[in-house]
Amino acid sequence: MKDVMKKVSILVVMAVLMITTFSINNIKVSAATNLDVKAESAIIVDANSGRILYEKQSDLKLPPASMTKMMTEYLVLEAIEAGTISWDTTTQIGDYAYWLSSNNSFSGIGLRQNKQYTVRELYEAMAIYSDNATTVALTELVAGSEGEFVKMMNAKAEEMGLQEYKFVNSTGLSNTDLEEYHPEGTEPNADNLLSARSAALLAYHLVNDHPEALDYSSMLSTTLDDRELTNWNWMLPWDDNNFTQFGFEGVDGLKTGHTDAAGYCFTGTAQQGDRRIITVVMKTNSETERFVETKKLMEYGFSQFEQAELFSADYQVEDQKTLPVSKGKEDEVEIKTAEAVATTIKTGEEDLYQIKYEMDPEKLTEDGTLEAPVEAGEKVGEAVIEYTGETDNGYIGGADNVQRVDVVTSNAVEKSNWFMLTLGAIGDFFANVFTTVVDFFKGLFS
Template structure:
């Protein structure tokens, strides 16, 4: 027994020595281990678009009411363009009225023949995920939900969402709408999005229209004297039943549930000036979507840190100058236009390097810049290269690298014709001398 104890102690000592000797960071090793119990999930830095975690992130699934993020975006865009205002009023047509009367479809009982403002309808959509108010807004903006769905798909293409299919404004299955399914869509179709697409949609929503967070973080409101209670249990409720889900900094964004989709949630939080966006899709229960979101958010904030890896004006040693042809100067210095910032996993600060990519259109066949060159002229880009563990890239379609501009630090004027002629003559005689020297060497070889 004593021998076993001694062996265990020796083994622990060996492990400690190995960790110390090789500079390993136990926290960094642990940081890579996060298990999210959802069919699909993703975690994204809301400033840079850097993906910090992904699980089946490209799998297309029914998003349920997370679909409404696109409806919210288009409503806010219409307000921003002056097409409507928060005080614009509309009335409820037969279609959304029938939905509002159906409690199984999140109906809150709207009244026909009554004016509702855009703000009232938006609150119903954002706070309690009401379907009828969502449809009413779609009809107001586009004339019909069918036309609005076309706008949704066009905007998704413009945003570069990689995997999506919008067939209605709410996130319900078209089959649930019966004869009211939007014109131009399949009566049995469902909305589809991947976690990556949902995160990218949320990225544009919170960055282009941060006022969306004022609504998504509202705990309570009312419509027609009916309470609107937010479905997000991670907000700062004074409710002991929600304490286990609470997460400081959460201020949105959209819950969802249908039988086909399961329980979904796109969340966003801001802590110490850092905003993250997470998506979990197809979790098992209403509480599970918040538990898994809390887990992934804690991972993002505890295991990653936003760092300036390379300052503005940075130069790679021995690559800070570029040769210049036909200029009054033979070289010009280059430097970065701005700092290069990344969200870094604990212990991986040394896992980054950079490399230059010069603009080939500005170089001659000898790899020289051709004068004249203006001070501050863009010469190329510097790319951040990650050599650590799993690289999830960035949320943007096709953009898997982070770059900043390389600028010329000074102007280089074009040499006058006399100096250019002297240079050409010098090159000519230099070429002749080299040729003669090679010939003479050949005689005595």
């Protein structure tokens, strides 16, 4: 009897543990799938595909504060890549930058006018400490003046396809704060404007076109003129106990921002395995809240989505496995995808995707056929991934960013010889004559 009771007790304990574990797991899933982001505007983007994983009022234009500097970073890195300047290029500090550096409200790091600073020194202070004076010094070096640099910023924004933006200076301060130094060609009381979507698209270009930017945004600190400048990003792997609560695996950037008008903003990015995501929160209520809310977004992006191969290489769409061929030894040729189709999807939604062919009209005749000769592996169009579920947030770059792979022929088709082509032409002629005669007599008796 005691053995029976002992076995029953063990079973009861196991059942309770199973129920408890199931409940805890359900709570975790619920917490991860239901986002309540305390920011006026927010977005999550997959940095590899550009797919938008989540958005909240992401088209709302707001002052981005120092997140503006992401565009400044991009243009400086572009100038280095083009060879216009180098990391070792030196420059002196002008009156405008010196004025900013002497004001604690703007920077306060006290740059010297009798010293040559390298581009690397200035860039680190801008990217790590979000310094305004060194930012202006870089813009003057690259473009001659901040006013000319602002023109470059807006031109690059248009080139990138940013939808909601306005750049009036390189730092993110209000032009009102800059007083007589506000950039030429801009309004004295104007502000930079960006939506979360445009900030994410800017970050998407920055990390993909110039990944070296992450080498600097991930640095905890740098030194300039014997002064330590500390990174404002509390989600980096700090040892400081005050910051570890905000840490998140894989965070290596990107840019914080704060003004009274903008609130507390943050464009973050993190890499885990072969996946990188970009997040933006705008107009949160405190310095800590922007990191707490970003952490929510990152947890959601990594836990609820995965990289998946949806269609293997050589995939053929049912009922579209072949294309007709004219003037060839064969009447048709098989077509297939040239490579596997992989993308970031919400876990469990593999079956909600399909492939749609978009054939190259220049490859086809008016009758929609390929004209022989046809080579094996010849590109005849593209396959586009289509999502058939309820909510599709699209891609950060719009329709142009939709993932595509080439559609190619599986085999070659030789051109038919002149005799067979002639017989075919004669056959087509008499077939057309016969059809015309039949239609004529049908018309007489109808």
